[in-house]
Amino acid sequence: MKTSQSTVQSGPAAGQAERTRSGQTYRPNVDILEQPEELVMLVDLPGCQGDQIDVRFEDGELTIHAPVAPRQPAGTRYWLREYGVGDFYRTFRVSEQIDSQRMHASYAQGVLTLHLPKVQSAQPRKIPVAVGG
Amino acid sequence: MxxxxxxxxxxxxxxxxxxxxxxxxxxxxxxxxxxxxxxxxxxxxxxxxxxAFPPVEVSEEDEYLLVRAEVPGVDPKDVELSVTANVLAISGQKKESREGHEQGYLLCERQYGTFRREIALPVAVDAEHVQAECKHGVLTVRLKKARQAVGRRIPVKGA
Missing domain, CATH: 1.20.5 (Single alpha-helices involved in coiled-coils or other helix-helix interfaces)
Known part of the structure; x- marks a missing residue:
């Protein structure tokens, strides 16, 4: 595994809860893959509604906020709880040049897939060498 | 598999x-x-x-036990459940969703591969009456309590 702090920076480890203005949120697990033309992020967001996931990219900061409704009525009798249920929230600093107009995302099986296309100038380009006669 | x-x-x-x-x-x-x-x-x-993967939640209603598990990225077809009176086994596979892996990871926190968990149930259940669904990465298993495990209200006669 290669960890590049220079391209994408994130906060503390995943899975931990943190408090924000809007109450307690959870930090989702994330994979980020670098491809020649784009960065692809896979974000584990179990139990969300796809159309309520809010992804913003502004000044090189990517913010993911996914509301999660309670799954159990208040007063539920629990025997075991290994995870908390609440909104997911995470921010990243992306230094790679991203073409925000072409960003797109999809949500399936509890996973958000986010495509961050690089701007043309950030893509590796093969420069043809003209051979003179 | x-x-x-x-x-x-x-x-x-x-x-x-x-x-x-x-x-x-x-x-x-x-x-x-x-x-x-x-x-x-x-x-x-x-x-x-x-x-442990997947993390689970066990709760109780009057006649049912509810087991939930967070399984983001797991295809429902890849989940297997087996039930005895006191144990629910959840097994399956979380497939890596992209080819060309191992290279090009800038961050890698999600885990994948095969998993199996055996969850001890707090009360006996009827293995014939189990319903399961998997939606948006959340697996919900509803297990009917065995008849002898459901509390019965016993009327008390006055003298």
Missing amino acids: SLIPWKSKRPAEDAGESSLVDLRREMDRLFDAFFRSPLEWFERGLTRWTE
């Missing part, structure tokens, strides 16, 4: 020591969580964090 070892991106521990190391890590985490936010720690009550 071919078995793919469960992969964690954390450094591999010596096999013989892993359970102790896990326990130690778990304790460290609980310790940290307590001191970081004692209020939150108490609010959670029964919540305990685990490295």
Whole structure:
């Protein structure tokens, strides 16, 4: 595994809860893959509604906020709880040049897939060498 | 189904020591969580964090036990359940969703591979009456309590 702090920076480890203005949120697990033309992020967001996931990219900061409704009525009798249920929230600093107009995302099986296309100038380009006669 | 070892991106521990190391890590985490936010720690009550996949939640209704598990990225077709009176086994596979992996990861926190968990049920259930669904990465298993496990209201006659 290669960890590049220079391209994408994130906060503390995943899975931990943190408090924000809007109450307690959870930090989702994330994979980020670098491809020649784009960065692809896979974000584990179990139990969300796809159309309520809010992804913003502004000044090189990517913010993911996914509301999660309670799954159990208040007063539920629990025997075991290994995870908390609440909104997911995470921010990243992306230094790679991203073409925000072409960003797109999809949500399936509890996973958000986010495509961050690089701007043309950030893509590796093969420069043809003209051979003179 | 071919078995793919469960992969964690954390450094591999010596096999013989892993359970102790896990326990130690778990304790460290609980310790940290307590001191970081004692209020939150108490609010959670029964919540305990685990490295095991998938994390589960067991709750109880009058006639049913409800087992939920967070399985993001797992195709419902790849989940297998088996039930005895007192144990629910959840097994399956979380496939890596992209080809050309191992290279080009800038960040890798999600885990994948095969998994299996056996969850001890707090009351006996009727293995014939189990319903399961998997939606948006959340598996919900509804198990009917065995008849003898459901509390019965007993009328008390006056003299």
